[in-house]
Amino acid sequence: MNEDNLWWLKEDGYEARLHKHYEGLFTQGNGYMHVRGSFEEGCSDAPQDEEYLRFPDNVTLEKPRHPKSKQGTFIPGIVAQHPLLKEEIVNLPYMLGLEFRSGDEALDMDRCRISGYSRRLDLRDGRLHRSFLWETKEGMQLKCTYSRYLSMADTHLCIQQVQLEVLAGEGRLEVKAALRADVRTNGMNHFARVVPSAEPGDCISLETLTEEGNRIFMLSALEASEAVNWQAGHTPVMAALRGECRLNTGDRLTVSKLTAVTTDRDMEEGTVRDRALAQLSRARKLGREQLYNRHADCWKRKWQAADIRIKGDDAAQLSVRASIYHLIRSNREEDDRVAICAKGYAGEAYFGRYFWDTEINLLPFFLHTHPQAARNLLLFRYNTLDGARRNAQKYGYRGARYAWESSISGEEQCANWQYADHEIHITADIVYALYHYVRATGDDEFLERYAVDILVETARYWCDRVDWNREGEGELLSVMGPDEYLPFTRNNAFTNRMVKFSLEQTVACLDSLEDGKRDSYAAAAARLDIRPGERERFRHTAEKLRLPYDSRSDIVPQSDDFDSYAEVDFASVWTDRSRPFGHFISQERNYRSKALKQADVLELMMLFPQEFTRAQLKASYAYYEPITTHDSSLSAAVHGIVASWLGQKEAAGAFLQRVMDIDLSAEKKGAAEGIHIANCGGLWQLIVYGFAGLKSAMWSESIELEPRLPEGWEKLSFTLAWRGERYQITVNPDTYEVQKLNGGNLVAGTTV
Numbered sequence: 001m002n003e004d005n006l007w008w009l010k011e012d013g014y015e016a017r018l019h020k021h022y023e024g025l026f027t028q029g030n031g032y033m034h035v036r037g038s039f040e041e042g043c044s045d046a047p048q049d050e051e052y053l054r055f056p057d058n059v060t061l062e063k064p065r066h067p068k069s070k071q072g073t074f075i076p077g078i079v080a081q082h083p084l085l086k087e088e089i090v091n092l093p094y095m096l097g098l099e100f101r102s103g104d105e106a107l108d109m110d111r112c113r114i115s116g117y118s119r120r121l122d123l124r125d126g127r128l129h130r131s132f133l134w135e136t137k138e139g140m141q142l143k144c145t146y147s148r149y150l151s152m153a154d155t156h157l158c159i160q161q162v163q164l165e166v167l168a169g170e171g172r173l174e175v176k177a178a179l180r181a182d183v184r185t186n187g188m189n190h191f192a193r194v195v196p197s198a199e200p201g202d203c204i205s206l207e208t209l210t211e212e213g214n215r216i217f218m219l220s221a222l223e224a225s226e227a228v229n230w231q232a233g234h235t236p237v238m239a240a241l242r243g244e245c246r247l248n249t250g251d252r253l254t255v256s257k258l259t260a261v262t263t264d265r266d267m268e269e270g271t272v273r274d275r276a277l278a279q280l281s282r283a284r285k286l287g288r289e290q291l292y293n294r295h296a297d298c299w300k301r302k303w304q305a306a307d308i309r310i311k312g313d314d315a316a317q318l319s320v321r322a323s324i325y326h327l328i329r330s331n332r333e334e335d336d337r338v339a340i341c342a343k344g345y346a347g348e349a350y351f352g353r354y355f356w357d358t359e360i361n362l363l364p365f366f367l368h369t370h371p372q373a374a375r376n377l378l379l380f381r382y383n384t385l386d387g388a389r390r391n392a393q394k395y396g397y398r399g400a401r402y403a404w405e406s407s408i409s410g411e412e413q414c415a416n417w418q419y420a421d422h423e424i425h426i427t428a429d430i431v432y433a434l435y436h437y438v439r440a441t442g443d444d445e446f447l448e449r450y451a452v453d454i455l456v457e458t459a460r461y462w463c464d465r466v467d468w469n470r471e472g473e474g475e476l477l478s479v480m481g482p483d484e485y486l487p488f489t490r491n492n493a494f495t496n497r498m499v500k501f502s503l504e505q506t507v508a509c510l511d512s513l514e515d516g517k518r519d520s521y522a523a524a525a526a527r528l529d530i531r532p533g534e535r536e537r538f539r540h541t542a543e544k545l546r547l548p549y550d551s552r553s554d555i556v557p558q559s560d561d562f563d564s565y566a567e568v569d570f571a572s573v574w575t576d577r578s579r580p581f582g583h584f585i586s587q588e589r590n591y592r593s594k595a596l597k598q599a600d601v602l603e604l605m606m607l608f609p610q611e612f613t614r615a616q617l618k619a620s621y622a623y624y625e626p627i628t629t630h631d632s633s634l635s636a637a638v639h640g641i642v643a644s645w646l647g648q649k650e651a652a653g654a655f656l657q658r659v660m661d662i663d664l665s666a667e668k669k670g671a672a673e674g675i676h677i678a679n680c681g682g683l684w685q686l687i688v689y690g691f692a693g694l695k696s697a698m699w700s701e702s703i704e705l706e707p708r709l710p711e712g713w714e715k716l717s718f719t720l721a722w723r724g725e726r727y728q729i730t731v732n733p734d735t736y737e738v739q740k741l742n743g744g745n746l747v748a749g750t751t752v
Contacts, residue, residue: 011119024671026121027346029329032155034345036072040098043069044110052187056415061582074345076338077265080190087407089352091185095259097178102136123325125299140169153294156279160257170248178240179206196239198232204239215264217272225254306369312714319660323680336379347674353405356426357678359433365684367440382450384410392461399460402427418487422480428498440697442723448520455506456528459538474545483600489559491548494604503542554619565594581629596628598635637682644690653710707731707751
């Protein structure tokens with residue numbers, strides 16, 4: 001395959017039924033802002049201002065609105081209140097508007113005579129390109145070429161260009177450039193005030209005030225290669241400039257639109273208007289070429305640190321690059337007030353909220369490609385500790401309880417009580433992630449400055465949450481583990497082990513500080529009001545907390561009561577495997593059946609591999625995989641990793657295909673509501689932890705590999721950040737090499 005094709009996500013030929021899928025898949029972003037891959041001119045029969053009330057539901061199973069198109073412009077941290085769904089990210093005004101009209105015919109992909117359509121997203125630099133031939137009713141043949149990107153270097157800027165070349169015919173063409181606030185978020189209008197305005201020098205602006213008081217200012221400058229007399233054409237919710245020009249055969253009309261976006265949440269000083277004007281002025285002085293070069297250089301540096309190169313499997317190569325692209329663009333690496341939402345800011349389905357995905361599925365990628373970004377993701381949890389304290393207080397506990405669905409305050413936003421009340425493992429997952437970061441980077445200072453507060457406050461919560469049985473064992477009752485199809489289990493193995501780890505590390509951290517850094521310990525003790533005997537209570541709870549498994553049983557039970565749940569005849573219940581299992585069974589029946597939504601015990605084994613024998617891993621995989629529906633996008637990658645560890649190459653390959661299909665398959669249309677960003681992280685883990693066999697930095701001080709490449713893979717290579725150094729990893733079917741990039745000894749070995 002041509003090397004360029006290994007960097008392009010392509011759509012050849014337009015099909016309206018796939019438009020929403022490509023809107024999600026072609027999402028562009030630079031960390032600061034993100035925009036779905038919608039057409040500049042919009043989409044017919046797809047109004048964006050429909051108002052309705054979205055109700056709390058199982059997001060995996062609910063039927064989404066907007067079957068054809070849903071525009072989306074998101075800036076992490078701009079949120080508002082939904083009357084039923086609590087806090088949600090706001091879908092901001094649409095800044096990409098560029099419309100063309102020939103006579104009474106508006107350019108429309110569904111209604112005009114269009115041929116030769118092609119669209120591609122270049123993953124190397126995040127530019128989206130579209131081209132097609134438009135034969136107008138008035139007889140012109142126009143070759144239309146579009147290009148746009150959000151600058152990775154100058155993150156407040158969006159750069160667009162459209163070129164129309166007249167291949168035949170002549171006539172007048174009308175151009176309209178717009179900033180539109182006629183958009184809704186899950187059916188809600190979150191805009192309290194919209195002020196469109198014309199600006200000097202062929203510019204328009206739109207200032208928006210949200211219900212929560214956030215100010216968003218968009219300022220666009222227009223340039224055209226032909227003489228165009230621009231006239232304002234505003235409405236109460238739209239700023240627009242209209243112009244006309246006459247074109248003859250051979251003419252080329254190029255329209256450029258440069259947009260600066262600023263908000264009151266930005267960390268720069270000055271008013272939103274003044275900063276937007278300054279951004280636009282600076283951009284115009286730099287010019288298009290220098291603007292693009294700055295942007296491309298930034299992307300190049302990011303790819304040098306993050307790219308995975310696969311020889312022998314072009315589909316896997318393109319898929320992993322697509323995943324890495326979305327991981328990079330979704331991360332606001334300089335801002336620890338936000339994290340990465342479950343849809344990668346490519347849709348509003350999950351309301352822009354943060355889940356355990358951040359710590360378990362996304363963090364490993366950033367640990368080993370961009371450690372500073374990983375640190376900021378964890379600092380977000382530190383910054384929202386007060387919200388976690390309020391959550392614990394609301395439930396009647398001391399300490400801190402992290403939200404199952406968090407927004408920028410850290411308070412619980414999940415409107416479904418099953419998850420909000422019972423999926424408590426996230427509080428321990430965050431502690432696991434803190435230690436994963438410290439052990440992968442060597443940043444021990446992070447523990448004493450930030451993590452200790454999280455450790456102590458979450459330990460207090462766990463000590464209150466644990467119940468004690470007659471045998472003196474601590475238990476966690478009515479718990480939902482990673483498997484969300486069993487919400488009220490007794491001593492979920494994953495949750496209990498993570499909690500035990502959390503309490504153990506809290507005690508170890510306090511012991512270490514008191515022994516070696518007395519000033520730091522004294523400061524923490526005063527700041528957190530650590531009482532005499534508290535540490536012993538943490539230690540006692542960790543020692544006595546029940547784990548529902550031991551080395552005598554090969555199959556690790558998902559929970560103490562798992563064996564009591566009803567068996568399911570999947571063949572008779574799940575009659576269409578192309579649709580989620582949850583569509584074929586009532587929630588009531590599902591909640592009492594042995595049908596898993598996703599990996600639970602296998603997730604536990606992946607995070608604590610040293611604690612389980614190969615016999616346990618093999619037996620548990622053989623038992624749970626047939627009853628796991630994989631209705632969650634978090635599941636397939638975990639199963640693929642375990643299958644790879646077990647040497648089951650065919651099964652691992654099948655899970656690899658499943659992981660790749662989740663967002664890339666046009667047939668499944670999985671990206672329609674946004675990117676499954678945790679699955680993007682899961683694919684990276686499947687390749688690095690599974691096929692390359694990297695031992696987790698949580699448990700290994702040095703780089704250790706046990707590679708098991710899939711059939712047909714001729715070579716796998718990637719760079720790895722590890723405890724302050726960077727390494728080049730190269731894996732061949734029979735051998736592997738580890739080379740420190742700034743010099744050092746070459747480590748080589750043979751594959752399994």
